[in-house]
Amino acid sequence: MVGDLHASFAWFVVVGNGLAGAWALAAHWWEPARVRALWIATVVVQVSIFVQVALGVAALGDIEGDPDQFHLFYGFVAIATVGIIYSYRAQLAAHRYLLYGGGGLFLMGLALRSMQFSQPA
Numbered sequence: 833m834v835g836d837l838h839a840s841f842a843w844f845v846v847v848g849n850g851l852a853g854a855w856a857l858a859a860h861w862w863e864p865a866r867v868r869a870l871w872i873a874t875v876v877v878q879v880s881i882f883v884q885v886a887l888g889v890a891a892l893g894d895i896e897g898d899p900d901q902f903h904l905f906y907g908f909v910a911i912a913t914v915g916i917i918y919s920y921r922a923q924l925a926a927h928r929y930l931l932y933g934g935g936g937l938f939l940m941g942l943a944l945r946s947m948q949f950s951q952p953a
Contacts, residue, residue, distance in 0.1 A: 835891040845884050846943045848877035853936020860929035874932055881910045881939065906946035910939055
């Protein structure tokens with residue numbers, strides 16, 4: 833049950849971070865895209881990574897055998913990436929949209945890569 837939710841929610845993480853990242857990159861060049869909703873969406877999809885990892889940890893009891901270590905690795909790298917993006921926000925304030933745009937797309941890529949190593953349903 834939790835494993836199914838973890839597998840389904842992964843697509844929210846992928847699509848959400850991809851869209852938020854693309855939106856932030858667009859906002860770098862197109863000023864009308866610089867709205868508060870961008871930051872709300874960015875927070876939601878970055879928090880979704882923590883939710884996804886928590887779901888994955890909760891699902892560990894439901895799987896047979898050992899989970900793929902790369903799947904776990906990419907999940908925890910995604911958490912570290914959110915922390916790194918957040919920690920650089922002040923130093924890269926002049927390039928904030930590029931930071932969050934590139935970061936969102938990188939997080940999308942980590943989630944996709946993690947899904948490659950997930951257990952078959």
